[in-house]
Amino acid sequence: MIQKILDTWNNLKKIIQEKKKRLFFKNGEVWWAYLGKNIGSEQDGKNTTFTRPIVIIKKFNNHLFWAIPLTTQVKNNKYHCKISFGTPEKESYAMISQLRLMDGKRLKNKLGRINSFHAKNLKEKITNLLNER
Numbered sequence: 001m002i003q004k005i006l007d008t009w010n011n012l013k014k015i016i017q018e019k020k021k022r023l024f025f026k027n028g029e030v031w032w033a034y035l036g037k038n039i040g041s042e043q044d045g046k047n048t049t050f051t052r053p054i055v056i057i058k059k060f061n062n063h064l065f066w067a068i069p070l071t072t073q074v075k076n077n078k079y080h081c082k083i084s085f086g087t088p089e090k091e092s093y094a095m096i097s098q099l100r101l102m103d104g105k106r107l108k109n110k111l112g113r114i115n116s117f118h119a120k121n122l123k124e125k126i127t128n129l130l131n132e133r
Helices: 002-017 116-131
Strands: 029-034 051-059 064-071 080-085 090-095 100-103 107-113
Touching: 002 029, 051 116, 080 107, 080 116
Parallel strands: none
Antiparallel strands: 029 051, 029 107, 051 064, 064 090, 064 100, 080 090
16 A cells, blocks of 8 residues: 555656746745655655645745645644634644755645744744754
8 A cells, every 4th residue: 555655656756856837935935735755754745646735934045945844733832833824814733843945846836825923933933943952
């Protein structure tokens, strides 16, 4: 079963890699992104397209950015941060421990943008986690 899932993801990944058109993205935006089928406790994408909502934390250039996957499961701890986005607003939790570098080719479609309050709160939680001893 897992081999078939990995084969399906690998075939889709080849198609994503060949994408020519680049999407324009900004810090604080929420997108559906192709996360794929990952290893162990790494967050996977869902359904047949292996996608999951992500929030863009830091854009480095027109190709690369840091992103955090989102979940709708309520989790109140130092590894998660409550955010909302879109119209009407949808509530989600950013999985800070799953912060990762991503290429813009993984982006599928934009869902919205987090407001400045949630962006500031999320950045503070990331900073606190990185500065922890």
